[in-house]
Amino acid sequence: MDDTTYIVAFIVVATLATFATRAIPFLFLGRHHEHPLLLHVGRYLPAAVMALLVVVFLARSGTWAAPAFGADALIPSVLVVALHLWRRNALLSIVAGTVVYMAIQQTQLVNL
Amino acid sequence: MNAALFRKTLPILFGYLPLGMAFGVLFTAQLDYAWWIAPVMGLTIFAGAGQILAVSLIAAKAGMLEVFVAMFVLNARHLFYGLSLLGQFRGAGWRKAYLIFGLTDETYSLLTSRTRTGERREEQRKDFLITLYNQAYWVIGCALGAWLGDNVSFDSTGIEFALVALFIVLAIEQLKSLGEQLPLWIGALAAGVALLALPPDNQLIGAVVLATIALLLQYLKRRNHDALQEGQHG
Incomplete structure (x- = not known):
C-alpha cells in the first residue's frame, strides 16, 4: 500500500x-x-481502556534498561499526575509533561 | 450566527482551539503528510483523543483491523452517550445523522446540560447549531496547529509523549468520576500481560480483549454474589 x-x-x-x-x-x-451487563461494561470499560493505554504507550516511550530504568518517561508522567491532581487543567498537564519529556529526550539528561 | 448559542459554546471554543492545535502540531511533527490532512481528519473523524492516537497509529503503519479496534475501544464511552439522547433526537430528520456524528464529549455535556423548552423541533435545530459550531472550532484548531507545525521549524523529538500525557489525564478523570480503582487496575494488568506475552502489533488488541473478559467475569461474580445475598435474606 x-x-x-x-x-x-x-x-x-x-x-x-x-x-x-x-x-x-x-x-x-x-x-x-437497561440490561445490567451493558450497564456494567459501559460503566467500567472506559476506565480500564484508559489505564491500559497509559501502560502500553508509557512502556513504549521509556528507556527501561540501566541506567535510566524508565526515568525518562516516569519523571514527566509523575509531573502530569501531580499537576492534574493539583490544578485539574487538562491542557496544562499535557503540555507541561510533554515539554519535560522533550527536554529529557533532547538533552539526553537521563540516559548519559 | 446565533449570538446566544455562540456564547453557550464559548467554553468549547477555548478548549477545542488549543487541543486541535496540539493535534495539528503533533501531526506535522510526527508524519510526512501534507498539513491539510489534519483538518480533513477533524472534519471526518472529529474526536480529540481518537485523532491524537491516530497520529501514533499512522506513524507505526498499523494494520486496518488494529486501527478499527483501537479507534472503536478508545471511543467506546460514546456508546453510552447516545442512550441518554435517544428521545431528544427522535424525529430530527436530516439533522439526526449529523447530531449523532458530532456527539463528542464536549458536545454531549452541552446538549445534556442546557435548559430546554417543549418545542422539540426548535430545540433540535439549536442542538444542530451547537454541534456545528463545536466542530468548526475543532477543525480550525487542527488547521492552525498543522499549518504552524509545517511552517515554524523546531526540534520536535519527544513530542509523541503528548499521547501518554493525554491518557494519564483521561485515566485520572475516569477515576474521579467512578470513585473506584479496580477497573483501572484491570486495564493496567491486562496491558502488562499483553506487553509481556504478545508481539508489539497485537498488544493493544490483546490488552483490550483481556480487560473486557475480566470485566465480564467481574459482572458474573457480582451477579452471583447478589443472587447469593438475596437467597440468604429471602
Whole structure:
C-alpha cells in the first residue's frame, strides 16, 4: 500500500469506527439499554481502556534498561499526575509533561 | 450566527482551539503528510483523543483491523452517550445523522446540560447549531496547529509523549468520576500481560480483549454474589 492509499484507507476506517461508537446506541441499543451487563461494561470499560493505554504507550516511550530504568518517561508522567491532581487543567498537564519529556529526550539528561 | 448559542459554546471554543492545535502540531511533527490532512481528519473523524492516537497509529503503519479496534475501544464511552439522547433526537430528520456524528464529549455535556423548552423541533435545530459550531472550532484548531507545525521549524523529538500525557489525564478523570480503582487496575494488568506475552502489533488488541473478559467475569461474580445475598435474606 503506498502512502496516499494508506492515509485514505486510514481516514475511512477511523471515521467509520468513531461514527460506529456514536451511532450504535441509536441503531441497536434502544431496547437493551437497561440490561445490567451493558450497564456494567459501559460503566467500567472506559476506565480500564484508559489505564491500559497509559501502560502500553508509557512502556513504549521509556528507556527501561540501566541506567535510566524508565526515568525518562516516569519523571514527566509523575509531573502530569501531580499537576492534574493539583490544578485539574487538562491542557496544562499535557503540555507541561510533554515539554519535560522533550527536554529529557533532547538533552539526553537521563540516559548519559 | 446565533449570538446566544455562540456564547453557550464559548467554553468549547477555548478548549477545542488549543487541543486541535496540539493535534495539528503533533501531526506535522510526527508524519510526512501534507498539513491539510489534519483538518480533513477533524472534519471526518472529529474526536480529540481518537485523532491524537491516530497520529501514533499512522506513524507505526498499523494494520486496518488494529486501527478499527483501537479507534472503536478508545471511543467506546460514546456508546453510552447516545442512550441518554435517544428521545431528544427522535424525529430530527436530516439533522439526526449529523447530531449523532458530532456527539463528542464536549458536545454531549452541552446538549445534556442546557435548559430546554417543549418545542422539540426548535430545540433540535439549536442542538444542530451547537454541534456545528463545536466542530468548526475543532477543525480550525487542527488547521492552525498543522499549518504552524509545517511552517515554524523546531526540534520536535519527544513530542509523541503528548499521547501518554493525554491518557494519564483521561485515566485520572475516569477515576474521579467512578470513585473506584479496580477497573483501572484491570486495564493496567491486562496491558502488562499483553506487553509481556504478545508481539508489539497485537498488544493493544490483546490488552483490550483481556480487560473486557475480566470485566465480564467481574459482572458474573457480582451477579452471583447478589443472587447469593438475596437467597440468604429471602
